Amino acid sequence: MRFATYVHDGEVSAGVVSDAGVHALPGTTVLDLVRAGLPTAIAAGEQALDGPAVPLDAVRLLPPLEAPTVRDFVAFEEHVEGVVAGMGMGAGVVPEWYQAPTFYFTNPYALHGAHDDVAVPPGCQRFDFELEVAVVVGGVVGSDGASLTPEAAREHVFGYTVLNDWSARDLQRREMQVSLGPAKGKDSATTLGPFLVTADELEPYRDDEGFLALDMRVSVNGELVGQDLLSNMGWPFEELIAYASRGTEVRAGDVLGSGTCGNGGCLAELWGRRGPESLPSLQPGDVVEMTVEGLGTIRNTVVAGVELPPVAAARPRPRTRTRS
Template sequence: MRFATWEADGQVRSGVVSTRHDGTAGLHELPARTTVLDLVRAGLPAALEAGTAALAGPAVPVGSVRLLPPLAAPTVRDFVAFEEHVEGMVAPSGEPVAPEWYQAPTFYFTNPYALIGAFDDVAVPPGSRRFDFELEVAVVVGSVDGVAGASLTPAAAREHVFGYTVLNDWSARDLQFREMAVKLGPAKGKDSATTLGPWLVTADELEPYRDDEGFLALDMRVSVNGVEVGQDLLSNMGWPFEELIAYASRGTEVRAGDVLGSGTCGNGGCLAELWGRRGEQTPPPLRPGDVVEMTVEGIGTIRNRVVEGLELPPVRPARPRPRTRKRTA
């Protein structure tokens, strides 16, 4: 089943997605202002029951509304789970992938306030001249019998998988690399926008794609202005999603509605990987007017147009370091 959130006539609504006879999608509203996050917190069995009931109601064409992110995620973690992506990112240094990458999944927290819809415009972050995309799939954590997960085993974490959506982790590479040179971040380099969409596909729908090793073998593709620049399989991840959830929950909690990104896929999942391998910025950084389209098999397509961002004054550099130890009179 597929759940979506949309805006129409100034009102935000949530519901279930159906496929119409002509192949287009229809949206069936959930009752009593129920949100997708409400369903995720209720758990997958209850959500499927509510969705089945909603399908009996009338549908509006998906093309007549503005799709929003499928849910209001309380937190967003983004992992770096594709070895091939990491290889491309470190290629300019000539160094191999850090051995620490293989020891455990690594993630950072990104901005839940910056989530945008599947077809929204995305603005270039202030001060950035190397704007980039990242093709990912995100898992959405659900509850089990209304209980959050803490220090989960991978087997238990799999029971907490509610569903999946496409994620584009927009990246200001110049800001990101400056921050990470300080051994912190990324922060403002990843702070401006993250696309989620077009909807949230429940875990049961994607089980037929699971391979013998437990990974979801979904085809992933990204194009810029109609030209394909990247293609990979989700099953090339170093860890399956249940291990990412289990790691995130170690010594703490993951709660229903939390979003965990897979990290960028390989083979052109972002421009920076291609720049690293080719030794030049080909294709060039994104510019206003560029259209980035991502399609993940079994989930759907997101498409965002890059637009001009705000022009803000430059950031003031740090003052000279006085190193004063005592107050002066």
């Protein structure tokens, strides 16, 4: 089942999507449905399918849900190989990458819908896309969980959606030199959509190792730039959820990104493999389209962002410990 959050006639609604369009689910939100658990959500969706549908081209799709938190992992080895070279951070994958999944928290207030315009961040000259899939925590009973095993974590999967982790590579590179971040290099925009597809719909794609073998593609201005399989992740989503919950908890509605796929999942990887001038950075007017098998397509146009004055540098600081 595919759930959506959308605007129609000026009103924000939750709905379930069919071939006819989107059927309203009045009095609730997609986050409410996630917290209620899969059986309750699917029952509500089936009931809504009996009602009228609004054609998808008559609505504006918002992010499928208002995520309370968004974690983004880096689970594709091939992506890491290219990016570390492209950003001047060394060569090859550091041994620590293989020891455990790594993630950062990104900005839940900067989520964009499947067809929204996306602005270049202030001060950015090297704007980039990142093709990913995100899992949404919720599962059978919509419950929260702490220190989950991977087996238990599977019961906490509600569904999946396409994720574009927009990245200001020049800002990110400076931040990473401080051994902290990313921060402003990553928090200006994250696209989620077009829908939240429930976990049961993707089970036919699960391979013998427990990975989802979904085709992933990204194009810029109609030209294919990258293509990979989601099953090339280093860890399945259940292990990412389990790791995120170690010594703490994950809650229904939390979004966990897979990290960028390999084989051209972002420009930075291609810059690392082919050279920094091999492909231009994203510019206003560029259209980035991502399609993931079983999940759908998101298509965003890059637009000019707000212009702000340069950030002030830190003041020189003496090391005296007495008042002058």
